[in-house]
Amino acid sequence: MRHLPTHTDERNFHCAACGKSFRQLSTLSQHRAIHSAERPYACEHQYTLMRHLPTHTDERNFHCAACGKSFRQLSTLSQHRAIHSAERPYACEV
Structure with a gap:
């Protein structure tokens, strides 16, 4: 039902x-x-919230040492760093 x-x-x-x-x-x-002022999930989701908040600003605290480009999230910077290395983990099959 x-x-x-x-x-x-x-x-x-x-x-x-x-x-x-x-x-x-x-x-x-x-x-x-x-x-209401009640926030029952604040503690459990604090990390996710803190990671999400920068998407609403132009704040870019993660900088690439090789080229100076900046990013909002560390994970995006980590992905970006691959372009500066010879490592090519995602080869095109076509």
Whole structure:
């Protein structure tokens, strides 16, 4: 019974604070947290949030020592570094 509404556009669960509607009560319950000061997931997701935040700014704290190009995330810089080496881990098969 909980699954059936996912196949229709019925949204019977409404948020009293903003009027947004949902198919499932559980989704409405999760949504309600945005209207309160309660942040139940802050600690568990802190690392992910901190990694995500720079995508909303022009802040580029990771610099390539070889060419000076800068990146928002360390993982992107790590991928970039491969262009300065002879290493070619992704060979074209065509």
